[in-house]
Amino acid sequence: MSGYFKELISGTKSLFIGLGITGKYFMEPVVTMQYPMEHVEMTPRFRGHIELIPDEETGEPKCIVCGMCQKGCPSKCISLEGEKREGVKGKVLTKYILNFTTCSLCGQCVESCKFGALRFSKDYNLASPRKEDFIFDLIKRLKEKS
């Protein structure tokens, strides 16, 4: 009999504690993000597809077309071309295509670039129903960004 009342009282009490918890949550600010309207800042170590780093002064890619990234890529998803230009030292990058469909985000290209011309981007809104949309022209993307 005493067990009956003990259970009754402790049960009722726990119900009110539960209400207290949800009541507190009700008052607190919301924690969700309104995704398409708001975007979350990606963490520093997030790996998106690779992108070219622009030169601070000229805005042109810092890449000197040494081809190390292309060689280092285990998935062979980088193809690049450069040309000599009058009045410019070294080569100028004319084409940098990343086939993101096969990229494994391993980071070999970023590691092997000794000139600090490559990094992981923070882009993650990349959904598309077409395969061609993932063949990125990184020079174009760089221009669009700046």
Add this chain to the structure above:
Amino acid sequence: MPEPFRVILFIIFVMAFAGLNAAYLVWCERKGAGHIQRRIGPKEVGPFGLLQPIADGIKLMTKQLFLPKGADPILFMAAPLMVMVPAIMSFMVIPFSETFVAREVNIGLLMIFAFASVNVLGLLLGGWGSGNKYAVIAAARCVSQNIAYEIPMLVTAITMVMVTNTMNLNEIVRSQAGWFFHWHIFRLDISLLMPVAFLIFFVCTLAETNRAPFDMAEAESELIAGAYTEYPGMGFGVFFMGEYANIVIGCALSVILFLGGWQSPVPFHPAGFLGVIWGLFWFLTKLYALIFTVIWIRWTYPRTQFYVLLNLSWKVLIPISLFNLILTALQIKIFPWL
């Protein structure tokens, strides 16, 4: 105002009140659920999602009223109405304010309970008529649940009738005039268990209106949508409106019986038209506070198991409410001057 005119106005008011409540309680429910789970809830349709119920209504209305194979056409179509119509009729005797009541019926309390018992019949017929096994299981559960919870609810109601000597809802409210400690829930001099009686009544209201954590009629996770499984479009919509109307009725009854109805917490009541507004204000404030609690409870507790639910009624609520009945009778008899 001439009587027929007044009645027509009240019918329009009551239907509008029930409809708007159904529409906007869904909105409140979703907003409440959102904030309790620390989300925002509806926000896209209109400012703060306030037009969401209209969008939902249009969506439900444009759906085809499909009659499933093997369903009983008459029962299937009649069942939502059997839930909806009695709920709306019950509003006729609810005193919103001292003079703001469609019909002051002497047996108002009895009438509401009579109509409320049709609700479960509607669910049973709906579940049976749709010829779906989940619906039938849900309907059977619903009936045994309603029977179990009707007893403590009625016993508590009888206790209150014993205290107030009347079944006229407006009279019951009038007997709680004065300070807020004259409301029945605080009248420990009438019965030591008054707050407990209120709790019992409130829990029974939840169970009678099939609200979580007692929503055995719906039980999405185990019975698809319970008795509503086969209902398309507005058939489902009408069930829902009936359910929300029932919640409002249940909470209104709790407010009238225990929380002083339209009485303000201080002994101040302006005369004339202002008094009507004053009463209405207090009644609606208490009513919506209680309805908010109902929503709050739904998003706090998980659904109980069926046998736990029946145990709660037969082993806890019924004995305590019976004990309360006897205690109240003794207290009234022994201290008749109180």
